[in-house]
Amino acid sequence: MSGAPVTEADLHAYVDGALPPARAAEVEAYLAERPDEAARVAAYREQIQALRRDFDRVMDEPVPERLLRPRRPGVVRRYAAIAGWIVLGGAIGWELHAFTSERQVEATAWARRAAMAHVTYSPEVRHPVEVGADQEAHLVAWLSKRLGTPLKVPHLGALGYALVGGRLLPGDRGPVAQFMYQDGKGLRLTLYVRANPDATQETAFRFSQEQGISVFYWLDKKLGYALSGEIDKGDLLRVADAVYKQLNP
Amino acid sequence: MSGDDGLIAQQIPRLRRYARALTGDRSAADDLVQDTLERALSRYHLWRRGSDLRAWLFTIMHNIYVNQVRARSRHQHEALEPDSGAEALRGRDPDWLELRDLASALARIPEEQRAVVLLVGLEQFTYDEAARVLDIPIGTVMSRLSRGRERLRALIGGDTNVTSLKVVK
Numbered sequence: 001m002s003g004a005p006v007t008e009a010d011l012h013a014y015v016d017g018a019l020p021p022a023r024a025a026e027v028e029a030y031l032a033e034r035p036d037e038a039a040r041v042a043a044y045r046e047q048i049q050a051l052r053r054d055f056d057r058v059m060d061e062p063v064p065e066r067l068l069r070p071r072r073p074g075v076v077r078r079y080a081a082i083a084g085w086i087v088l089g090g091a092i093g094w095e096l097h098a099f100t101s102e103r104q105v106e107a108t109a110w111a112r113r114a115a116m117a118h119v120t121y122s123p124e125v126r127h128p129v130e131v132g133a134d135q136e137a138h139l140v141a142w143l144s145k146r147l148g149t150p151l152k153v154p155h156l157g158a159l160g161y162a163l164v165g166g167r168l169l170p171g172d173r174g175p176v177a178q179f180m181y182q183d184g185k186g187l188r189l190t191l192y193v194r195a196n197p198d199a200t201q202e203t204a205f206r207f208s209q210e211q212g213i214s215v216f217y218w219l220d221k222k223l224g225y226a227l228s229g230e231i232d233k234g235d236l237l238r239v240a241d242a243v244y245k246q247l248n249p
Numbered sequence: 250m251s252g253d254d255g256l257i258a259q260q261i262p263r264l265r266r267y268a269r270a271l272t273g274d275r276s277a278a279d280d281l282v283q284d285t286l287e288r289a290l291s292r293y294h295l296w297r298r299g300s301d302l303r304a305w306l307f308t309i310m311h312n313i314y315v316n317q318v319r320a321r322s323r324h325q326h327e328a329l330e331p332d333s334g335a336e337a338l339r340g341r342d343p344d345w346l347e348l349r350d351l352a353s354a355l356a357r358i359p360e361e362q363r364a365v366v367l368l369v370g371l372e373q374f375t376y377d378e379a380a381r382v383l384d385i386p387i388g389t390v391m392s393r394l395s396r397g398r399e400r401l402r403a404l405i406g407g408d409t410n411v412t413s414l415k416v417v418k
Contacts, residue, residue, distance in 0.1 A: 054351050055270045067265075
């Protein structure tokens with residue numbers, strides 16, 4: 001028995017069943033002598049029951065389809081996704097938590113930029129690329145010159161993806177090339193290519209997925225690649241594999 | 250990823266219940282839930298495994314809701330008149346006809362009090378959990394709970410509205 005005065009907070013804690021039994025007994029004794037306060041407490045309990053009565057049935061309603069598939073990639077969502085990518089900061093995929101070196105952080109930030117570039121340009125209807133696949137030789141020569149190292153464009157026709165073309169983009173450390181591919185249904189993949197800061201480094205494929213966009217990225221000596229698409233990891237891996245093999249015959 | 254999506258999906262019915270009571274409108278509530286789910290999925294890696302997923306989701310929902318309320322009050326000054334908001338909502342959603350007193354009373358108490366009353370009463374959060382979800386001190390939870398419940402009692406108890414109650418007191 002603490003005998004402390006019963007406070008407003010005690011009354012609510014009593015209503016909510018949050019008091020230890022001894023204190024609850026004291027509150028009961030207090031209420032027994034104060035009918036007005038007891039009526040108030042009873043009204044609060046009735047409120048809670050009424051809330052349940054009226055709103056519990058929401059939990060029995062079928063969940064609307066749109067809530068079960070919150071990642072539909074409509075154009076508006078894609079642009080919302082850009083904001084999401086910016087918010088994500090340094091952590092792109094949980095696999096990367098094990099790596100903390102500066103290089104890893106830099107590679108992660110770069111993969112994020114690749115995904116943002118994908119999100120930005122892949123919905124474009126009229127201007128998805130600056131130079132089209134019909135001028136492929138010019139495209140490759142131009143981007144090679146700007147990146148300062150010879151580029152090759154993988155051909156992914158065997159996997160159902162045709163080259164749409166490419167564009168030049170600003171990167172953290174200089175120009176970046178983006179090649180775009182499209183399948184028969186209009187689904188687009190982008191390959192983001194930059195010159196590596198450390199031309200000796202090679203890495204395995206790394207994967208990240210956020211906002212429904214999958215990215216495989218890897219460093220291959222002079223060049224770094226990030227392949228982005230709104231497709232499953234397994235499907236994207238098949239394409240990444242083909243890209244890697246064509247670039248390293 | 251699908252297993253993690255599943256964990257979040259399990260919380261959808263409760264998120265919908267809270268959102269419905271908070272906004273008083275079916276489609277506004279589901280919009281809020283959808284925004285919450287999308288933000289949660291995009292930040293899933295920030296959730297500490299083993300911590301309370303439900304509290305985390307409600308925190309996200311609360312932040313989105315507060316921002317929406319702020320944006321609305323900036324852009325639609327007429328909604329600040331005490332009763333017009335409730336009347337407009339009632340007209341939009343047939344649920345309002347069924348829910349009658351409680352729902353219209355809920356719509357007429359301040360948003361910050363409504364959130365506490367619902368988190369504690371409907372969703373059964375402890376005071377500590379509610380304080381964390383709303384990012385306010387526990388003392389503030391208690392005072393909002395007290396004021397919110399008392400206002401609801403006055404509104405449900407009769408035709409007296411809050412304004413005249415103040416005069417009587």
